[in-house]
Amino acid sequence: MVRMAKLFGTNGVRGVFGEDLTLDFISKITLSIASFFKKGPILVGYDGRESSVVISKIVTAALSSLGLDSAVCGLVPTPCLQFATKKLGYNGGIMITASHNPPKYNGLKVVAKDGIEISREDELKVEEFYFTKKWTISKKFGLIKKESNAVHTYLSGIKKQVNSSKIKSQNLKIVLDLGNGAQAVTAPILCKEFGCETILINEKIDGTFPGRGSEPTPQNLDKLSSMIIKSKADLGIAFDGDGDRSIFCDETGKILTGDRSALLLSKYILKKQPKSTIVTSVNSTFVIEKIAKDSESQVLRTKVGSVEVSRKMVKENAIIGFEENGGFMYGKHNQVRDGSMTMAILLDLLASSKNSLSKEMGMLPPSFTTKGKIECSKDDFKKIVKILKTEPYKKDLIDGIKLSLDDSSWIMVRLSGTEPIARIYAESYSQSKLDEIFAKYLQKVKTTLDR
Template sequence: MRRLFGTNGVRFILGKTMSISDILRLGLAIGTFFKGKKCLMGRDVRLTGEAVASAISSGLMSTGCTVYDVGLITTPALQYLVRRLGFDFGVMITASHNPPEFNGVKVMDSDGVEIPREKEVVIEDIYFRNKFEYANWDKVGDYKVLQGVLDYYIEGVLEHAKIDEITERRFTVVVDPANSVPVFTTPEVLKRLNCRVMTINANLDGDFPGREPEPRPDTLRELAEAVKTAGADLGVGHDGDGDRAIFVDEEGTVHWGDRTGALIVKFFMEEHPGEKIVTPVSTSKVVEDVVKKHGGEVVYTRVGSINVSRKMMEIGAKLGLEENGGIFYGPHHPVRDGTMATVLILNIMAKTGEELSKLLSTLPRYHQFKLKVPCPEELKEPVLKRLREEVKGVKVETIDGVKVWYSDGSWVLMRPSGTEPIYRIYGEAPDEDRARELSRKHEELLRRIVEEVKEEVKEVK
């Protein structure tokens, strides 16, 4: 069956991979599925956001759904408000960390969590078969602008902050909201916690002129310099829709999400020994080391925030994380949330009185090296089949893509991206050179297989 939904919602380039009429049909499919219910809709700052939101709204209203539009907002804030305000479903217009030309649509259930795969399949079936159910002219849904609700989310996050301890420390924090909607949430939460807040790339601009929307060590160099220059305690780099946070310590070192995530896990496990932690197969082994030390269990999932969220809900887990900077704090809401993650890091710094670099130095050290290999969408499955046939190691896992373990404790994961026409490669080892070697070696393997499969497809045609 053809697919619309990828790892995290539907992604597209407007006018290239999907047209406005396609987006309208997507709105019709979503509305047909939810049958005239109430929808909370928001968007990030992308240039095509208003056009996409208008098309989605038209489709939803045509099926009898009422649309409440909150405008510019982060994904985790919209998700929280769907549940908090009792909406039947939510739609977020965002392409998260993708480049500026992309946009996307995420669909949330009444619990504020992205709809599970089985519901995506039904919407896809409605879309591809044009099984739309239009409302009569007198039953067409309304469009309403909803303002003044973000404070519910801000207050919800602050309920989990160690307010007195953080307020007393008066941390200096530099925030990089990626020229997008996180500017409305993280700086405001920090101000209410008596932090000195500085921002860079804080002007709203869908071209993302300051940096790419994906927060990585190479895109956060300006943030790292700002932290050092300002003598700040912490730097926070968000993605385009605010559900991820990558942290910079006081020395200007940028840390991948599974490392700072492991720190959050460590302090969580000290207070809740024996708990289960949910994370995708791409996460560093440091998380498993920390969890096992405290008698807990790591539950691995496929990559994708929806997989982590739904697994947490299924097993009653209170904490999940991703290596890309996603933290899922169940007591607040089991979705990834960059602003909530920032509060959890400040809680730890305030509780211990330690600098972030020192706190992270107590964790086991592993090195990761990540690469991308182009691969057309239609070749991803045959390439994956060939990979499974060719790779060898001490242990081979196929939860998501192919993960190969070696006797020295190192591993490499190769998996097809659910949002871009690429394969992602993650290599990890106790030694930096070994991690790089593993990733490069499997990059060569993957490129060869992609080219071979291309040629085979040509011959068949």
């Protein structure tokens, strides 16, 4: 058994600011991160949450007290900080964000010098420093500077991966739902540089996320959908709070799932680069195996979590990585989820195609997915797994429990690493079959919890 982290969840350290994420805790966990890194400089960035600036001051002070130099790049999307950490020669990075969590939350994502979040093993090393309190306060404080090149470096890196002149020639009209989040700093600039006519929604950065909440879901993107139809735009894109995930909307106003978008982008990339490796989590679509087969590529599956996918991509030299939640990773740029890089690939695809986005999507093999969540403790989750283990289907226990019901249908339940809930995922070949499967197993889970 691999020892489980106590402070790190699926994606960094998170908590409710002022409750479990106190200033004292932030100081101590940063001392632990500094002890792990041993030396600077460390790049520090943050999202638009109301507590982020205060936390950044605690973080830089703690780094300084252990003698590590740091530089603050200010309010940026998570992938911007990650790429800048790698390209500008920092020994590590700390991104202050709680991604899609509600406004009262915040957290820290720890980035290694390669621009990718530290591994699960390294998270345990940070925690060991935290619990043993083996910090060595330095006689000489580290310097705290500003880093003003992060955004330019990030956008330049993205543009190198696509055919900018071809995108410019198409004069695409795009609607961006920035979700009051950090991509407001970068995505509109990128679209302008690509020659796109851009319409902005929820463009004002606001840590309370008043527009639609911090997570883009099919249920809260009505405004994006209607604006696309009203303005006759070619496509729309919605980002999450820290800008590492993106959800697409086609020209008819249809919101696309993260899985379907990932299939489209993967198919496009694999046409140009066959015999490649794709890494994805165990809860994403089975159709990726079909698309990979057409280009003699292979698919590797991991536990849920961008860290798991990213680190496996590095190990296997994979060109594509993705999660079902709209997190897409392009290895040639950086092996991390990146909302703006994903947008650029989609624009590149549309610039090279005579088809609309809806027509491109229509050429993918059919599949239907859904997901839900239910309040659940760790003990309750053990009961769910025990009951589902009695089902007469092939089981995958890499992360929670996944039942393969037939060649094209599956159900999966896992305990969230960021909230006290269980997440339920399902996929099938038709909407009616999917509805039937999901209703059956949701009821089974609820019945188990009521016992």
